[in-house]
Amino acid sequence: MSNLLELIKERKSVRTYDARPLSAEHQSELEAYAKAIRNPFEIPVEFVMLDAKEHGLSSPVLAGETEYVAAKVKKQPNAEVAYGYSFEKLVLHAKSLGIGTVFIGGTMKRELFEKAANVQADELMPCVSPLGYPAAKRSLKEVMMRKGVKADTRLKAEQLFFKDSWGNPLATAELSDVFEMVRLAPSAVNKQPWRIVEIDGVYHFYEKKDKGYDKEATGDLQKIDIGIALCHFMMGLEDLGKQPEVSFVNPGIEVPQGVEYVLSVSVS
Structure with missing residues (x-):
């Protein structure tokens, strides 16, 4: 590890x-x-x-x-x-x-x-x-709050990371530690709004939007969560000696309602 x-x-x-x-x-x-x-x-x-x-x-x-x-x-x-x-x-x-x-x-x-x-x-x-x-x-108060948001639980990898199309689980073995870093990332009320779809070696990040998190005073709080997950992903790849690069190349795949493309990461 x-x-x-x-x-x-x-x-x-x-x-x-x-x-x-x-x-x-x-x-x-x-x-x-x-x-x-x-x-x-x-x-x-x-x-x-x-x-x-x-x-x-x-x-x-x-x-x-x-x-x-x-x-x-x-x-x-x-x-x-x-x-x-x-x-x-x-x-x-x-x-x-x-x-x-x-x-x-x-x-x-x-x-x-x-x-x-x-x-x-x-x-x-x-x-x-x-x-x-x-x-x-x-x-x-803190103990009760952590229980309320299920702070110590996370979604499973197959619910977060997909291959080629939405919902098709990605085999994460090659980058297992990196994807585990992303899975463990903190998020507002532990919603984990990020989803990643890998297509031809490019990792496309999406936001699964929940109501009530996008306000004028704060911006979209769930996009902050995407940034946190991206930080873990990029740092994890760099830790392996890889060179990740952010771009914006929406692959245009079919996604559920309330899901928004955010960015892509290519790795060399």
């Missing part, structure tokens, strides 16, 4: 923190890493570290957090996918340092966070995350 797959398996959403601020070393490391993050769309995603007490920031689903990271992006095609990709890179790096995170999109006073992050009219700030050290024990 690769170190990356191990990291992805170990990463869990953290909603209960031990109230310690990040060490100066970890703070500096995360800020430097955030500035260097790039995504395949070359769309700038700006990260802003926010002191919770200084800005009066909180979320009813969290406890013990002292800091948040927000991110903002200019409104444009593929902004949400780029956002999810970039944010997940930061989340995984934080995990490698022992720092807990969780994507927060709705359970917060959005206007306070947007003001603190200085979000402009032409920008989106779909979500934020606390940054901190996990508490020794999850709060009862």
Whole structure:
């Protein structure tokens, strides 16, 4: 098992923190890493570290957090996918340092966070995350919340990855670790809206849309989930020494109602 797959398996959403601020070393490391993050769309995603007490920031689903990271992006095609990709890179790096995170999109006073992050009219700030050290024990509220969204369960590979046509399961043996990384990716309310169809060696990503996730204030939150899954896919391929490249070549296959083509990945 690769170190990356191990990291992805170990990463869990953290909603209960031990109230310690990040060490100066970890703070500096995360800020430097955030500035260097790039995504395949070359769309700038700006990260802003926010002191919770200084800005009066909180979320009813969290406890013990002292800091948040927000991110903002200019409104444009593929902004949400780029956002999810970039944010997940930061989340995984934080995990490698022992720092807990969780994507927060709705359970917060959005206007306070947007003001603190200085979000402009032409920008989106779909979500934020606390940054901190996990508490020794999850709060009862967190335990119940994880049960409610079935946080530790995922769809099976044959429900997510197809070959040539929709619903025809893809044999994933050659890239089994990479597809497992994608399968384990976090998503809003654990909906896992991504689907991948492989045709002639090109991997086409689709969004299985659910109602209520596409809003003016946040953009399409499920496209952020696609970006997170894409991040796992691209990083997994790069981990194997491959060179994945994003393009937009809709193969035009028949798909169910409510499914939308997003992008394609070719591998060399």
